[in-house]
Amino acid sequence: MPMLKQLSELGRAPKVLLLGSGGLSIGQAGEFDYSGTQAIKALIEEKIEVIVVNPNIATVQTNPVAGVKVYLYPVEVEWVEKVIQKEKPDAIIAGFGGQTALNCLMGLHDAGILKKYNVLNLGTPAAVLRLTEDRDEFAQKMRSIDMPVPSSFACETYEQALAAANTIGYPVIVRAAFALGGLGSGFANNDEQLKNLVQPALASSPQVLVEKSLKGWKEVEYEVMRDSEGNTITICNMENFDPLGIHTGDSIVVCPSQSLSDDEYQILRNAAITIVNSLGIVGECNVQYALDPTSLSFFIIEVNARLSRSSALASKASGYPIAYIAAKVVLGYDLLELKNPVTGITYSFFEPALDYVTIKMPRWDLLKFQGVNRNLGSTMKSVGEVMAIGRSFPEAIQKATRMVTENPEGLSMLRAPITDDELLEELSAPTDKRLYAVTEAFRRGWSIEKVAELSAIDKWFLYNLFHMIKMEHEIGGFAKNADVSQGGEIFTAKALQKVSGEDWRRWKIQGFGDEQIAAVLLRAANLPSGSNEVRRASLIVRKLRLEFGVKPVIKKIDTTAGEYPSPSNYLYMSYGGLFSDPLPDDQKVFSAIVLGGGSYRIGTSVEFDWCAVSCSKKLQDSGWRSIIVNCNPETVSTDYNSSDRLYFEELSLERILDIADVERPVGVICSMGGQLPNRLAKPLADAGLKLLGHKHDSIDRAEDRSRFSALLDELEIGQPRWTAAKGKADIQKFIDEVGFPVLIRPSYVLSGAAMSVAYDDESLSLCLINANDVSPEHPVVISEFIEGAREIELDGVAKNGEILTAIVSEHIENAGVHSGDATLVVPAQKLYVETVRRVRKAGRAIAQGLNLNGPFNMQFLAKEGDIKVIECNARAARSFPFVSKTVGLNLADVATDVMIGGKPNLARFNEDDLPYVGVKAAMFSFKRLGGADPILGVEMASTGEVGCIGENVDHALLLAMESSGVFRPEKGVLVSSGSEKEKLRFLPAAKILTELGIALFATKGTAKYLQDHGFPVTALDWPGEGPNDVIQAIKDGKVDFVINIPKSSQRGELTRGSLTRQAAVKFGCSLLTNMEIVIAYVQALGRCPEFLTNHQVLSLPPYRS
Amino acid sequence: MFDRNFLTCVEVKEPMRQKCKLVLSDGSSFQGDLIGAPLRASGELVFTTGMVGYSEAITDPSYFGQILCFTYPLIGNYGIPDLPKGIGLHLPFPRGFESGRANAAAVILTIDSPEVFHWNSFQSLDEWLKNQGVPCIVGLDTRHLVHLIRSQPNLLGRIEPELPEGYRDMGALTPKSNSAFFDPGMNNIVTEVSCKERIVLGKGKTRISLVDCGVKWNIIRQFINYECEVELLPWNTDLSQVDCDLWLLSNGPGDPTRTGDLTAQVEKLLHGDRPILGICLGHQILSLAAGAITRRMPYGHRSHNQPVYEVGTRRGYITSQNHGYVVEDASLPSEWEAWFRNVNDQTIEGIRHKTKPFRSVQFHPEASGGPRDTSWIFEQILAEVKN
Ligand SMILES: Nc1ncnc2c1ncn2[C@@H]1O[C@H](COP(=O)(O)OP(=O)(O)O)[C@@H](O)[C@H]1O
């Protein structure tokens, strides 16, 4: 009987505590908002009161809706215990919050807190969780049920690791326990490399496993679900395009497997079921294998006894709602009695049959970080992912490439030239560009055999890519003897005259996009092929193709390959068929297409998915049919429950036009998904689609720097002086006039930061290297960089140019730290009332000037009461969920109401009467980006965020800091602050730290300065400049908090400071590199010394309107 | 293992394929490209949703007289292992096959794989189907065909290549006219797939008499693994002349009521006490012999993901299934009971006699294409036989 029976005998609604995964970081990202949100849906259906602990304020699961109480607190034992004391939950579920939730559950279990408060752990028992996380115990358990694992030894010290490596014999892999995303893991071919891996790994994990390396084998995963009766199914299997040795999170993954015979498929399936039953797992888990590419022999790599990145992918690839069913199973239901919600008539005890192929492709942002090693390995470095669905392998992989590069030319995109030697290197030691090296190799006539030997990629995959490149060649062939004299469009029409209907169908089933075909043709005839020329030619391609009736059809994902009728609303488009599936009819008259944000990356993350999901829900509540288009499998927006119709499709002009042709929506909403859909507004409007919300001219006027600047002049609103320099002379002229420091924005960036600050001629030349060239085609925007200015944001909604509501928020850090990395406070704490008045006045004028009609975000600088506008985004901003939840008004709902012509009633909402103070802090993943300098600058670098509320800014700030990984100093604080000015500003903080009895350490200059001002401090040497150097102090754990203020925000050079900062990150020390946040944080520590002990946890109040 | 390292990347030419039509008994027709043998063919249009195990399916005798449409769009990826022409019935049977030849009347796919690279592959699907004499249409909208099959019971089809060179050999049942639609439900087709004379395979203490109505090789492999001696009997053998420790009524194609006097012969066995195990067609024949009734399903269960549960427990198993007929629930006589039921529609998936050692299953515990969750059934049966 369901566990619920025990709970239902309580005579009241049972209360279950659900642990979230906290702020997003590389290796633990948006997929846990998806699984957590599905779990909440399953629990609410059972009339269970849900208590969520998750500081990630930008997620859908932390929406304070009916039946859910949200606690924005760190997912740490001490804080979760306080929530348990207050709420007295009957049970706890930790399988839906990634590694963070798992480690927290094990902590609660070991501390006896669950037993003390009689909280039932639903799902896989803590002992089993420990076993699957402890690499050595796991290997022994596998051997005991004679399941093969590579020979390995668990080690707690470097000496043990050395002995183990020499017994097994190099090459070996080092893997950390209780970690995910391959943190602290890597390959070692000799003792030296082993040392560099083991020491940092042992800093963050109690145990490392030294294991035989099976690099080059196939990597295959199975998603398994087991209920408490022991009924076990495998939802699907997945085969990695990239062989073992590249982390599954950084591999292209194909679902279902393509190159496994029935024997191989079933042997691994049987092993997965045997393992999961022997472990007694209840709920969902994933089993990872190494499979010999030349025989049936295999090894088990690991088992993740929880929802994971691959289970989110498996849910979207198979259509089986894994987290939803897993939540019901964890409550005690068995799979035989749980209906399959996709078909409505069959049950969840079955294994999805796919009649399509899906491909996941990772998205990296390594170019942004100077000095990061871009080679792929056993440590995950990707920040996001996309998934493509097709009815042929080429169709899926071409779609996935367009989705991840956000370039409609996909695999045929022009890339930086590469020599043969570089190509050889790239194939055998892959970076994030490996797929394009494979296609480039085939363009140079290299054989499948050669590429396979270098890359160890299965030849079946390579054959498909080879065949595709041959077809690209065939398409280019049509450019021969076509008239090039009258420009691209006429040339395209003439070149494609002789293309038959069958040719079009062959090209499209092989996944070639219209813009891709146009680009290949134009380049074959070496005509200009910039994005505008390609787009214009592609509209000719589209017209000719449609004349032959070659159109994509709509197919459903129904988990049964069409065997049972299904009302599924989960759709994709493909050229692998001639007939569309009948669409579910919901009798709705109006419909709107909501464009999602595509892959998560630095700058676009779960916040924009919150906006898209809120928008879709609001459309449904207003009786509209909401149609979501998105291609990111980690998100809640690509859960078919989030809309009336979900097109798991490309966010490209071609595909959105295909969808609009069928759906005939009232209009398209581009303002909810962030940068990508916002950039599509103009081409969609030009192609005749109606935009809901801002007119595309308003968007263009806000985005186009010179038009927006002209508007500000017209409205007499201040802005930092700037110019678009067409050459080095212009730059010099501007600097002579305005003076340093200046902000440099190149328009064409090859690699390195897109924006940087120059303080003098030397740093100016450094910035211009990244700019690659300064010319009329690629002007460099140079603006005066205002130092010491407060940065203020205005998030709100306007209707026909009139602001309905707008919230003022303030950055703690001065301008110069990107708004996405800064610590945001609502309501503003330290602004003059006059400054706020001027900001609101300027905001009203700009909204009027741009005739804004929907969501907006404006950014201001304020210095000595004078305000300047730096940008206006005519779309929802990443601060929308944080601001909305803090003030209790869902801005995305209000904006959607406006966009569909409604009039939101805001009578009871007063922007100045706010219940709590909210603080949002950014989350960084520098720990995984070895070699990157962990400092803040004008270029965004954070991969996630957390947000907490409190009675005052101190409480909210302390909670937000701890949730983002900045913990209270206990052992000692190491300070090194560059300039004299910074040392002076640090003095009050030094006083507080000393009073709190925290030992102070400092580098030479700072130590002397502090001693001169009477503070006891231990002086340390810079790295390698003396016996007790700072890095040794960090390694030995003498110091657990580092304050290091860099001289300039210039990333990259290997200074003493950056070495110290990187060491702090690598060895798990809290690190602050901005003086404003240091002062605010230390003051908060001073004012609330016993914060943890006497804080009364408070839950997020529900939305008011 | 066949060494294919000689493959050098010669200019891979697009194989020129002739057109080929699929004509259906409801009058509709679809055109795709032909691979395999350029022959006409006809049979009942059926679909399977299994994603792997295509060579096992195509050689499964149960598909005789049926046009097998794969819903998974990429078939042939890992090629076909070696299957010497005219291979006789001798152990060990090559893996990847369920009989010595392709039995499906024809095959329908979305996309095939002209080049194959799997370590155990000897030839491509196209080459193999050519020398097995089986036509195959590529490039059809198989999901639409599933929709059609689901909406009209027992849809029949004809394969019409542009340049046919004859008719798909179906032995005595090869249709005479090119416009005929062959319906496997209308004849006794076990005759075409049963062994011609008795043959003993394997050595061991337990003697198994296997009534061969088109047995899948993996059923024999299971018993050989458990050290049994298996005697294959032609379907029309006089069972009263045979003695054994266990009767095995094999799977096979066609309508269970069109198997000559086999049901009557099995009825006689019910008076004895020798254990009997029926699989798929064998399950239907045992049910008929017990007095139950079978009926033809609108489009059958052909997939690797059919869920069944053991009656009286909450234990479910994922099974591989391929059947167009089902035993009527109400018609089961009182001394019999349901052993397994389908999780989705509660139809009978297995029966057992309440007192005697007679039992049968509608699904395929030997799998070979598909999940092996129910292979314990062979172990359980043999344990009962021993004591
Ligand atoms: N023995 C091994 N030999 C070669 N590569 C390995 C081995 N074990 C793991 N890997 C690689 O390291 C990656 C991460 O290892 P895994 O155990 O999955 O860690 P995590 O828990 O971070 O996912 C795997 O995806 C695989 O590609």
Ligand SMILES: Nc1ncnc2c1ncn2[C@@H]1O[C@H](COP(=O)(O)OP(=O)(O)O)[C@@H](O)[C@H]1O
């Ligand atoms: N003129 C300026 N003076 C000082 N800081 C600036 C100036 N312009 C921008 N910044 C800083 O750089 C950050 C990013 O600049 P912004 O124009 O907002 O770029 P983005 O389009 O990436 O948001 C801002 O958040 C602000 O902190």
Ligand SMILES: [Mg+2]
């Ligand atoms: Mg893993």
Ligand SMILES: [Mg+2]
């Ligand atoms: Mg900005």
